[in-house]
Amino acid sequence: xxRALLPxxxxxxxxxxxxxxxxxxxxxxxxxxxxxxxxxxxxxxxxNADKMISNKDMLGKVxxxxxxxxxCGACRDEHHVLVALxxxxxxxxxxxxxxxxxxxxxxxxxxxxxxxxxxxVDENGRVGIDYxxxxxxxxxxxxxxxxxxxxxxGPITEAVLRDKILPLVKRLQIQ
Amino acid sequence: MIPEIGHFALILALIVAxxxxxxxxxxxTRGNVVWMGLAQPAARAQFLLVAVAFICLAYAFATMxxxxxxxxxNSNSRLPLQYRIAAVWGGHxxxxxxxxxxxxxxxxxxxxxxxxxxxxxxxxxxxVMGLISVGFLLFMxxxxxxxxxxxxxxxxxxxxxxxxQDPGMVFHPPMLYxxxxxxxxxxxxxxxxxxxxELDSAWARWSRPWTTLAWVFLTIGIMAxxxxxxxxxxxxxxxxxxxxxxxxxxxxxxGTALMHSLAVTEKRGSFKAWTVLLAICAFSxxxxxxxxxxxGVLTSVHxxxxxxxxxxxxxxxxxxxxxxxxxxxxxxxxxxxxxGKFGVVSRESFLLANNVLLAVAAISVLFGTxxxxxLDALGLGKISVGPPYFDTVFAxxxxxxxxxxxxxxxxxxxxATLPELAMRLRWAFGISVAxxxxxxxxxxxxxxxxxxxxxLAFWIFATTANLVYQRLRGSxxxxxARIKSNSYSWWGMVIAHLGIxxxxxxxxVVKGFESEIAVRMSxxxxxxLAGFDFTFEGVTEIEGPxxxxxxxxxxxxxxxxxxxxxxxxxxxxHVQNMPMTEAGISPSVxxxxxxxxGEPLDGxxxxxxxxxxxxxxxxxxxxxxxxxxxxxAISDRRxxxxxxxxxxxxxxxxxST
Numbered sequence: 001x002x003r004a005l006l007p008x009x010x011x012x013x014x015x016x017x018x019x020x021x022x023x024x025x026x027x028x029x030x031x032x033x034x035x036x037x038x039x040x041x042x043x044x045x046x047x048n049a050d051k052m053i054s055n056k057d058m059l060g061k062v063x064x065x066x067x068x069x070x071x072c073g074a075c076r077d078e079h080h081v082l083v084a085l086x087x088x089x090x091x092x093x094x095x096x097x098x099x100x101x102x103x104x105x106x107x108x109x110x111x112x113x114x115x116x117x118x119x120x121v122d123e124n125g126r127v128g129i130d131y132x133x134x135x136x137x138x139x140x141x142x143x144x145x146x147x148x149x150x151x152x153x154g155p156i157t158e159a160v161l162r163d164k165i166l167p168l169v170k171r172l173q174i175q
Numbered sequence: 176m177i178p179e180i181g182h183f184a185l186i187l188a189l190i191v192a193x194x195x196x197x198x199x200x201x202x203x204t205r206g207n208v209v210w211m212g213l214a215q216p217a218a219r220a221q222f223l224l225v226a227v228a229f230i231c232l233a234y235a236f237a238t239m240x241x242x243x244x245x246x247x248x249n250s251n252s253r254l255p256l257q258y259r260i261a262a263v264w265g266g267h268x269x270x271x272x273x274x275x276x277x278x279x280x281x282x283x284x285x286x287x288x289x290x291x292x293x294x295x296x297x298x299x300x301x302x303v304m305g306l307i308s309v310g311f312l313l314f315m316x317x318x319x320x321x322x323x324x325x326x327x328x329x330x331x332x333x334x335x336x337x338x339x340q341d342p343g344m345v346f347h348p349p350m351l352y353x354x355x356x357x358x359x360x361x362x363x364x365x366x367x368x369x370x371x372x373e374l375d376s377a378w379a380r381w382s383r384p385w386t387t388l389a390w391v392f393l394t395i396g397i398m399a400x401x402x403x404x405x406x407x408x409x410x411x412x413x414x415x416x417x418x419x420x421x422x423x424x425x426x427x428x429x430g431t432a433l434m435h436s437l438a439v440t441e442k443r444g445s446f447k448a449w450t451v452l453l454a455i456c457a458f459s460x461x462x463x464x465x466x467x468x469x470x471g472v473l474t475s476v477h478x479x480x481x482x483x484x485x486x487x488x489x490x491x492x493x494x495x496x497x498x499x500x501x502x503x504x505x506x507x508x509x510x511x512x513x514x515g516k517f518g519v520v521s522r523e524s525f526l527l528a529n530n531v532l533l534a535v536a537a538i539s540v541l542f543g544t545x546x547x548x549x550l551d552a553l554g555l556g557k558i559s560v561g562p563p564y565f566d567t568v569f570a571x572x573x574x575x576x577x578x579x580x581x582x583x584x585x586x587x588x589x590x591a592t593l594p595e596l597a598m599r600l601r602w603a604f605g606i607s608v609a610x611x612x613x614x615x616x617x618x619x620x621x622x623x624x625x626x627x628x629x630x631l632a633f634w635i636f637a638t639t640a641n642l643v644y645q646r647l648r649g650s651x652x653x654x655x656a657r658i659k660s661n662s663y664s665w666w667g668m669v670i671a672h673l674g675i676x677x678x679x680x681x682x683x684v685v686k687g688f689e690s691e692i693a694v695r696m697s698x699x700x701x702x703x704l705a706g707f708d709f710t711f712e713g714v715t716e717i718e719g720p721x722x723x724x725x726x727x728x729x730x731x732x733x734x735x736x737x738x739x740x741x742x743x744x745x746x747x748x749h750v751q752n753m754p755m756t757e758a759g760i761s762p763s764v765x766x767x768x769x770x771x772x773g774e775p776l777d778g779x780x781x782x783x784x785x786x787x788x789x790x791x792x793x794x795x796x797x798x799x800x801x802x803x804x805x806x807x808a809i810s811d812r813r814x815x816x817x818x819x820x821x822x823x824x825x826x827x828x829x830x831s832t
Contacts, residue, residue, distance in 0.1 A: 003509075004448065004504060004505040004506075004508040004509050005505040007452060007455075007456075007501050007504065007505075008498065008501035008502055008504070008505050011459075011497055011498060011501055012498065014545075015490065015493065015494055015498070069561065071415075071561050071562055071563075072561055073417070098563075099561075099563040103691065103692075103693060106693075107693045107773075107784070110693075110782070111773060111774060111782075125563065135546075135547065135550070136561065153550070154550070
């Protein structure tokens, strides 16, 4: 009897989750990495595999670190926001091309515009693990000392950019 | 007027479905023959009513009646007639109606081909199918009515989604739904058996052809969808692990497990509870899949926000159907008994292991599919889980399943021995290892994944060849007589398994050896890929019925000898102002040469993607072989011997897919 109840119990847990999910208000969850130094990396650049890019190169400035991939549908939603932001020149955006092929990624940028100062290629997802990437896209705001100040899970919308990221970036740039 | 007739037919169908769902089931419990007898006429009346509703909606599309909201949202006066008809199932409301039509088709089929069943069993089966229909009709009539009027009427329609304006899309959804809904028959059989407490081998034998037929439709439906994605999306991919595909793939995995589990239950009386659970899960996943895709829950969570009643109805329906049947399972399954005992090394164990692997694979796909939904519903943002997750999880689960597939049909029932199996399979093993090492080196390069894929493909080829050889050798009869002495269902199994090998070979070769380039091409430019020269001869502008297109002309030559001309198109559909890619493909057994147009660049140049896809057609051909094997199994003569109720004798060794 007990064993036969197991499928029902699992199903009810899923339903409970769905039901709660239907009614919950959106809210933030803090990432354990916020307030800690950004994990170190040194990866080949997307535009030139012979050149390396490291998080140390960005020390001394506030920057956004955007995790993306050409296979990621939700990345398309945020892409125009990133392109507009890069044109405004407020804050440099660096990309992490996560578990992707170089050719697809280059084509993707060629078709949609390239908002990144540079993109690091994380072909096997090793750096993604260090950063605790659970899905693509994710974006980190990193301060002058190389400490993660904020993590955005999912695409950056205009509202998120205006209400959270830009005020934070301005505050960090003054410090 | 016509839409009102359709609407009214749906209301009548709901009443008939209630009668079909309530009285026969109660009658079966009380032994009331009159009440049980209501099931058949109700099933047939319901079919006629739902069909009338469907024809009314199709008529509204054909005559461009834009006073119907659904027609105005999914059609346009310049849409060709065949796509106006296909547009009937191009949106949410209409695809629910298609679902209801197909459910009533299956129900009528059961009502005609179930004369040999005990009357109580038959009444319960039709009753359960009636209850499912009640849920769908109620959903349509309350919150998703396809006949809702638009007053004042629109001047013209908003057009069918251009992605769906393709011959493949005309056939793909009905095939897929035939598969999805077909599992409702196996589900109804399982629920009826649980209600009546008669889980015996007869029940398994009755369920088998229905399950296999549903699986055949689902296989063809998934194949058609994958093929459509290949030439319509212009990325050269044929499987993207997106939510819509996963929704069809999960029932397929569980349905595959169910077919094999039913075979064991029929032949050996084992796995009864497990088989029932799989039957419930296959249909539950079909339901979940339909709703996830069609309610717009996954593509955008906002569907819930704009019409929360829809989301709640869906959830309540899922709870009633799935929760109710799992509760019934928890209550009745422990009394079922365990069936025949079997040793650790036996065909039963191999089939059980394969079943578990398939089920775990389905669960991992389910998890990957729902995870973004959970996060999204919780407001944690939109996320793509994407191919990296699925590739990582899926390959390690499928590799042992494919390996066991080679061993299972050769092992004995009840008790086999490892040394004996090793003796029989040593040649097959040697051949497949040798192929896996040598073939990639001949083709250019070797990686562990290519080696593993080729090993598994040739392992299945070799073990199946061994199986066929053992069956056909050593007899004085003519070869034809020996071929005929094996049942259709056994040959069906052989062909379906070979189909898996063909599929695996295709996937491995195309994944391992495909190549692509993305180039900027002006008229006259030549690109080189895989030994072929692709000459871009410019584009011409053409006008379609409801789109205009730039058609590229690419001439393919090899060593100066002309091979073929392909014409990729970039279309712009006027009404929705949506650009679409039509790939230009030259298919063949050995490889596909594939090109798609990107964006126009300055000076008459275009960005062009060119792909060389070796053996990609084998992927779909393998699926067709699986479906054909399934059809062969259904045509087995023992399913036509309606009077036979005894299980096969103990020493029977056949097993079919």
